[in-house]
Amino acid sequence: MSAAFETRNTVDTLATQKYKYGFETDIAMDEFPKGLNEDIVRLISAKKDEPEWMLAWRLKAYAMWRKMEEPDWARIKHPPIDYENLYYYAAPSGPAPKSLDEVDPELLTMYEKLGIPLNERAALAGVAVDAVFDSVSVATTFRSTLAKSGVIFCPISEAVREHPELVQKYLGSVVPVGDNYFAALNSAVFSDGSFVFIPKGVRCPMELSTYFRINARNTGQFERTLIIAEEGAGVSYLEGCTAPQRDENQLHAAVVELVALDDAKIKYSTVQNWYPGDENGKGGIYNFVTKRGACRGARSKISWTQVETGSAITWKYPSCILQGEGSVGEFYSVALTNNHQQADTGTKMIHLGRNTTSTIISKGISAGHSNNTYRGLVKIMPGASGARNFTQCDSLLIGDQCGAHTVPYIESRNPSAKVEHEATTSKIAEDQLFYCRSRGLSEEDAVGLIVNGFCKDVLKELPMEFAVEAQKLLAVSLEGSVG
Amino acid sequence: MTALPSRKLEAWRYTDLRSLAAISFAEAAPVAVPELPDLGLPRIVFINGAFDPVRSTPPDFLEKFSRVAEASDLPLALINAEQAQDGMTFSLPEGVDAGAILLVSYASGVAAPVALHPRHRITLGLGAKLTLIEIAMGEGVYWHNPVIDIALHASSALSHYRLQNEGQDAFHLATIRAKIAAGAAYESFSLVIGARLSRAEFHATLLGPKASTHLNAAQLLRGHQHGDFTSVVAHDAPHCGSRQTVKSVLDGPARGVFQGRIEVARAAQKTDGYQMNQALLLSPDAEMDIKPELEIFADDVKCSHGATIGALDPEQIFYLRSRGIPEDQARAMLIRAFLTEALEPVTDAAAREMFEAAIEAWWVGQ
Numbered sequence: 059m060s061a062a063f064e065t066r067n068t069v070d071t072l073a074t075q076k077y078k079y080g081f082e083t084d085i086a087m088d089e090f091p092k093g094l095n096e097d098i099v100r101l102i103s104a105k106k107d108e109p110e111w112m113l114a115w116r117l118k119a120y121a122m123w124r125k126m127e128e129p130d131w132a133r134i135k136h137p138p139i140d141y142e143n144l145y146y147y148a149a150p151s152g153p154a155p156k157s158l159d160e161v162d163p164e165l166l167t168m169y170e171k172l173g174i175p176l177n178e179r180a181a182l183a184g185v186a187v188d189a190v191f192d193s194v195s196v197a198t199t200f201r202s203t204l205a206k207s208g209v210i211f212c213p214i215s216e217a218v219r220e221h222p223e224l225v226q227k228y229l230g231s232v233v234p235v236g237d238n239y240f241a242a243l244n245s246a247v248f249s250d251g252s253f254v255f256i257p258k259g260v261r262c263p264m265e266l267s268t269y270f271r272i273n274a275r276n277t278g279q280f281e282r283t284l285i286i287a288e289e290g291a292g293v294s295y296l297e298g299c300t301a302p303q304r305d306e307n308q309l310h311a312a313v314v315e316l317v318a319l320d321d322a323k324i325k326y327s328t329v330q331n332w333y334p335g336d337e338n339g340k341g342g343i344y345n346f347v348t349k350r351g352a353c354r355g356a357r358s359k360i361s362w363t364q365v366e367t368g369s370a371i372t373w374k375y376p377s378c379i380l381q382g383e384g385s386v387g388e389f390y391s392v393a394l395t396n397n398h399q400q401a402d403t404g405t406k407m408i409h410l411g412r413n414t415t416s417t418i419i420s421k422g423i424s425a426g427h428s429n430n431t432y433r434g435l436v437k438i439m440p441g442a443s444g445a446r447n448f449t450q451c452d453s454l455l456i457g458d459q460c461g462a463h464t465v466p467y468i469e470s471r472n473p474s475a476k477v478e479h480e481a482t483t484s485k486i487a488e489d490q491l492f493y494c495r496s497r498g499l500s501e502e503d504a505v506g507l508i509v510n511g512f513c514k515d516v517l518k519e520l521p522m523e524f525a526v527e528a529q530k531l532l533a534v535s536l537e538g539s540v541g
Numbered sequence: 542m543t544a545l546p547s548r549k550l551e552a553w554r555y556t557d558l559r560s561l562a563a564i565s566f567a568e569a570a571p572v573a574v575p576e577l578p579d580l581g582l583p584r585i586v587f588i589n590g591a592f593d594p595v596r597s598t599p600p601d602f603l604e605k606f607s608r609v610a611e612a613s614d615l616p617l618a619l620i621n622a623e624q625a626q627d628g629m630t631f632s633l634p635e636g637v638d639a640g641a642i643l644l645v646s647y648a649s650g651v652a653a654p655v656a657l658h659p660r661h662r663i664t665l666g667l668g669a670k671l672t673l674i675e676i677a678m679g680e681g682v683y684w685h686n687p688v689i690d691i692a693l694h695a696s697s698a699l700s701h702y703r704l705q706n707e708g709q710d711a712f713h714l715a716t717i718r719a720k721i722a723a724g725a726a727y728e729s730f731s732l733v734i735g736a737r738l739s740r741a742e743f744h745a746t747l748l749g750p751k752a753s754t755h756l757n758a759a760q761l762l763r764g765h766q767h768g769d770f771t772s773v774v775a776h777d778a779p780h781c782g783s784r785q786t787v788k789s790v791l792d793g794p795a796r797g798v799f800q801g802r803i804e805v806a807r808a809a810q811k812t813d814g815y816q817m818n819q820a821l822l823l824s825p826d827a828e829m830d831i832k833p834e835l836e837i838f839a840d841d842v843k844c845s846h847g848a849t850i851g852a853l854d855p856e857q858i859f860y861l862r863s864r865g866i867p868e869d870q871a872r873a874m875l876i877r878a879f880l881t882e883a884l885e886p887v888t889d890a891a892a893r894e895m896f897e898a899a900i901e902a903w904w905v906g907q
Contacts, residue, residue: 131551164727188591208667222901322793367883432782438850440826451836455837455842457840458810458841459807460838460840461834461838462835462837463836463837464833464835464846465831465832465834466831466832466833466834466848468832468848468850469828469830469831470822470828470830470850471826471827471828472825472830473823473824473849474852474854475821475851476849476850477848477849477850478846478847479846479847479848480845480848481835481845481846481847482843483835483837483842483845484842484843484845485840
């Protein structure tokens with residue numbers, strides 16, 4: 059029996075390993091009726107106690123969405139989504155908890171199972187967490203510590219009420235309401251998400267983190283995140299996602315907006331592990347997300363790092379608009395698809411300002427019957443003298459039933475700009491596997507090692523605690539198929 | 542007539558044909574024809590899209606034109622099929638080495654704009670060999686919309702060299718399709734210097750094991766020229782190789798486009814695909830748009846692409862100047878060196894000389 063064959067056998071058993079986060083939490087929920095219309099938008103707004111301007115903003119987005127068509131340019135296939143058959147709002151019932159003690163113990167247990175330190179003892183971890191359960195933020199930790207340094211970290215629904223001037227100024231300024239189909243939908247019905255404001259000159263004293271959890275059936279989750287770093291401010295933000303294991307598909311359409319002013323730095327890391335569906339492609343999350351950062355200030359920097367292992371379908375292009383002189387955009391991505399998963403992901407780097415630089419490192423791994431596409435745009439506008447871009451896209455194929463695709467768009471309109479793009483596709487070499495095995499590693503460890511090496515450039519960009527999680531995730535998601 | 546493709550079609554996002562759509566074309570009338578190049582080879586001449594027996598010295602295998610049906614979804618090939626009146630047709634028998642032949646197309650839209658839609662068909666039998674040198678030229682406003690269908694049987698080899706030197710007001714939209722059987726080789730190089738708006742769209746399909754293709758090109762554009770080089774290399778069989786090096790040099794407000802897709806089917810294990818695209822922007826108004834694509838469904842393959850866009854390296858210019866070479870000469874030297882790699886597969890001496898002369902002329906015209 060060849061090494062490859064044996065490996066495949068071992069891994070096939072692992073492939074059927076249950077999705078670790080597939081449990082459901084039984085909790086009393088408030089849900090609105092199914093379907094989407096103006097009344098639902100008004101209901102969500104009323105439920106959140108929103109001011110008039112916020113409702114007007116939502117209604118405008120709703121009207122735009124009604125006129126838009128679902129985009130079809132991505133290399134993904136799915137049955138039509140019935141937007142009238144979704145719940146647009148689901149939340150644990152009862153009044154909002156004032157402190158962790160008031161949070162439903164069921165919820166705390168759930169986050170415990172997910173390994174998310176909501177309790178204050180997480181001080182050890184040194185991470186402030188905002189947990190979003192279905193549509194609402196259920197708990198935010200360390201708010202007082204953060205408040206001392208002037209950092210605002212709260213659910214966005216609260217920010218709308220407490221800090222309307224900031225929200226009004228920045229919400230929709232990076233991703234306008236009518237930007238695309240899913241962004242418009244999100245703008246109309248978003249129910250919660252995180253809001254972060256780092257004032258001038260402050261480096262956020264701890265890493266901030268949000269955990270998103272879809273629990274309820276037939277719900278769409280539409281969270282909205284807005285992060286603003288003022289002049290000289292800095293923040294590292296982590297995001298994690300899970301969902302229960304179900305046979306039907308669920309929609310997740312989030313919008314994330316980042317604003318960096320002069321000398322500000324924002325690092326945004328994602329470990330996306332929504333339920334990917336079973337080995338036959340049944341169930342799983344449709345993850346249709348718009349993420350964009352604006353480097354408005356000189357020398358500002360926005361860095362996206364993502365490890366995408368979950369979701370039945372991923373449609374996501376975290377982007378940077380490099381407006382400020384000398385601003386920097388980075389995109390580090392590992393996208394792993396297995397079984398029948400589909401991922402169409404990448405980035406856009408729009409160079410407007412002088413001496414702006416961007417780096418794109420994308421590692422795609424396809425296994426099983428999955429399809430994995432990198433799609434990206436590097437655009438150098440005439441004003442971006444001295445701009446610089448480096449792009450590296452590597453794909454790894456595991457098995458002969460999957461697909462790996464690379465679709466970069468490069469548009470340059472300034473001769474002093476330098477743009478470089480490289481892409482390769484390969485498989486795990488037999489000699490590499492053999493070498494590892496001859497050193498006493500099992501096939502699955504060898505594959506894990508090689509793939510982790512393949513992803514090293516990206517994983518090293520992740521904050522410590524995420525890096526560990528990401529490596530484990532890769533191992534579990536991957537071991538499914540080697541050939 | 543089938544409608545011209547609009548930019549809404551993904552394959553046409555970088556090339557806008559509205560300026561072509563605005564022109565109304567007249568019937569082609571007899572025109573004065575200047576001296577045409579012959580390179581000392583058997584020559585097939587088309588004037589305004591019609592075969593010209595007087596100026597041609599055709600090889601004996603040339604056949605009569607007959608119309609064909611078009612089954613593709615390529616708008617320009619459909620238009621060509623509807624309009625095609627003439628074209629070069631031949632089929633080389635098994636084992637024949639036919640040497641080199643020259644295809645010259647001359648068009649004149651000086652009196653009134655004309656549109657020409659020649660349909661050329663080339664078949665090479667088992668083990669046959671041919672070098673085809675193609676020159677497209679003309680004057681005035683005209684639209685040259687050739688379709689070249691190439692069928693290469695097992696182990697045959699076609700070297701296809703194209704010099705696109707159309708008039709400055711011309712539109713040149715060529716579709717070249719090559720079906721390449723086991724062990725056959727399609728080697729191609731295009732030099733694009735003419736036309737106000739041009740696009741060469743290559744579809745090379747590797748149908749049998751060990752088939753191979755080289756699709757190289759160089760675009761030298763200046764003024765308001767728009768040059769689009771689009772290619773789709775489909776690997777449908779195992780152990781095939783494809784190589785592409787495409788270079789663009791853009792001056793003034795010229796705009797260059799490169800779109801290149803490598804498709805690897807499930808069956809095409811052991812594919813070796815390589816694609817390099819590089820552009821030099823010589824002026825602040827020039828624009829280059831690149832879209833290299835990999836679409837891969839087999840796991841045991843080696844595919845890569847690379848792309849760079851930038852200006853001449855000031856350090857290299859400085860180095861040459863420090864050796865006593867004046868700046869403009871240093872620039873010319875570097876640009877020629879930049880183009881050399883794309884010219885590599887041009888092994889035919891006559892073709893190579895022709896391309897080098899054309900590059901020289903472009904440079905002098907600067």
